[in-house]
Amino acid sequence: MHDRCSVATTVPVVSWVLVVDDEPDVRSLLREMLQEEGYGVLEATNGVAALAVLRDSARPLVTVLDQAMPELSGSDVLTVVALDPPLAARHAFILATAAQATIPETVHAFAHHHGVPLVSKPFDFDRLLILIAGLAARLRLDARRTARQAAGERRSDS
Numbered sequence: 001m002h003d004r005c006s007v008a009t010t011v012p013v014v015s016w017v018l019v020v021d022d023e024p025d026v027r028s029l030l031r032e033m034l035q036e037e038g039y040g041v042l043e044a045t046n047g048v049a050a051l052a053v054l055r056d057s058a059r060p061l062v063t064v065l066d067q068a069m070p071e072l073s074g075s076d077v078l079t080v081v082a083l084d085p086p087l088a089a090r091h092a093f094i095l096a097t098a099a100q101a102t103i104p105e106t107v108h109a110f111a112h113h114h115g116v117p118l119v120s121k122p123f124d125f126d127r128l129l130i131l132i133a134g135l136a137a138r139l140r141l142d143a144r145r146t147a148r149q150a151a152g153e154r155r156s157d158s
Contacts (some may be wrong), residue, residue: 015136016040016059020050020074021066021096030064037129039136047072051080060090060139062132066121067097075107082110089142092135094128096121 017039019030031041042061044050048071054061065074072080074095081088095111097103098121103111111118115138117131 014038014040015140016042016057016061017132017136018042018044018050018053018057018061018063018091020044020047020063020069020077022046022069023066026066033125033129034132039132046070047074047077050077054081054087054091057091060092060143062092062094062135062139064094064096064128064132067095067099067103075103078107078110078116079104082106082114088114092116092139094119094131094135096123098122 017030017034019027019034019041020043021027021030022045027043027045031043034041042053042057044053046069047065050063050065051072054063065077067074074097078093078095081091081093093111093114093116095103095107095116096119100118100120103118110116115135119128119131
């Protein structure tokens with residue numbers, strides 16, 4: 001699957017989702033569901049791997065983060081992301097958990113401030129798809145706005 005870009009911008013037509021979960025069956029199920037909906041899908045097995053993908057990705061990613069994972073939890077990933085505003089602005093996040101009471105208040109505050117939905121596991125797939133679609137649309141709009149601003153700055157520098 002290739003990204004198709006217009007001449008005017010570098011905004012990909014395909015939206016990409018990063019699925020972060022230590023359970024292979026969950027990743028597989030989400031990957032298949034998302035690919036059927038037309039999304040490109042990347043996967044990470046834990047928070048450390050997720051941060052590497054997020055930092056290395058030039059394309060905006062909607063990231064579905066499991067809360068309970070080895071090495072770094074979903075909350076830990078969001079805490080690290082909160083300390084890196086460009087990283088937080090480039091990507092969008094959904095935090096999935098079976099126990100919302102375990103999420104630290106600082107993560108709740110970050111989630112509220114950055115529009116990070118909290119979803120319960122097991123998933124309501126229709127709701128998850130609606131959330132992903134909304135976040136993907138927001139990322140595309142943000143990318144277009146950034147591309148237009150950059151184009152305007154290049155014209156004014158000439």
